[in-house]
Amino acid sequence: MWGAQVGKAESARPAVKIRRAKAGDLEEYAENVQSVADEGRYTFTERVTQERKKSMGKLFGDKGCLAIVAEVGEDGRRKLVGGLAMTRYGDAEKSKHVRVLGMLVVDGYREMGIGTELMEYALRWARAKKGVGKVTLGVFSKNRRALRLYEKFGFKVEGVRKRHYYIVGEPEDEIDMALFVK
Numbered sequence: 239m240w241g242a243q244v245g246k247a248e249s250a251r252p253a254v255k256i257r258r259a260k261a262g263d264l265e266e267y268a269e270n271v272q273s274v275a276d277e278g279r280y281t282f283t284e285r286v287t288q289e290r291k292k293s294m295g296k297l298f299g300d301k302g303c304l305a306i307v308a309e310v311g312e313d314g315r316r317k318l319v320g321g322l323a324m325t326r327y328g329d330a331e332k333s334k335h336v337r338v339l340g341m342l343v344v345d346g347y348r349e350m351g352i353g354t355e356l357m358e359y360a361l362r363w364a365r366a367k368k369g370v371g372k373v374t375l376g377v378f379s380k381n382r383r384a385l386r387l388y389e390k391f392g393f394k395v396e397g398v399r400k401r402h403y404y405i406v407g408e409p410e411d412e413i414d415m416a417l418f419v420k
């Protein structure tokens with residue numbers, strides 16, 4: 239699906255395609271996760287290890303989960319600038335309806351509506367996917383942009399882990415949020 243280029247911020251934005259991640263995306267997807275990790279303030283990931291890459295590869299092939307990318311550019315010069323994953327919450331039968339959401343848009347492509355498009359795609363999938371009932375996520379309390387995005391889509395706060403992380407030397411809470419999709 240190619241996103242429409244409408245609205246003020248989006249007028250300067252390249253056309254974006256949101257699509258399922260495929261095996262050939264793995265390296266670039268992992269690089270994007272690492273680039274956001276290197277910013278140090280948005281995710282608890284610090285290093286994308288080989289093990290993490292392996293589980294990303296598995297995720298791409300798991301029909302019960304979701305991995306999507308935001309791609310810009312023309313054939314031959316395409317580039318991934320964002321991604322969203324919905325992974326399982328462990329492997330217990332009791333919580334098999336839960337998916338854990340993580341997402342990112344790389345620096346330079348934020349606040350152009352790409353995160354919104356990724357989320358729209360992901361929630362359409364979750365609502366249509368048999369067996370998926372609840373989507374959860376964790377976000378740092380000072381990440382106003384991400385919090386606003388999640389609130390916009392109806393996610394509600396389920397709990398707060400006080401001073402759970404130190405981000406650039408400052409204590410920060412983790413906000414746990416969830417959305418019931420059925």
Ligand SMILES: CC(C)(COP(=O)(O)OP(=O)(O)OC[C@H]1O[C@@H](n2cnc3c(N)ncnc32)[C@H](O)[C@@H]1OP(=O)(O)O)[C@@H](O)C(=O)NCCC(=O)NCCS
Nearest residue numbers: 280341342343348349350351352353354377383384386387
């Ligand atoms: C959080 C993130 C995924 C949002 O994606 P994005 O493409 O930048 O977001 P969008 O342009 O679609 O904007 C989504 C909403 O964020 C909010 N927003 C945008 N800019 C904002 C700002 N400067 N301050 C506060 N809220 C802001 C708005 O509510 C906006 O929706 P609206 O324009 O319809 O009101 C992206 O900024 C990002 O990857 N940031 C770094 C990594 C990260 O924080 N990942 C999430 C970890 S939990």
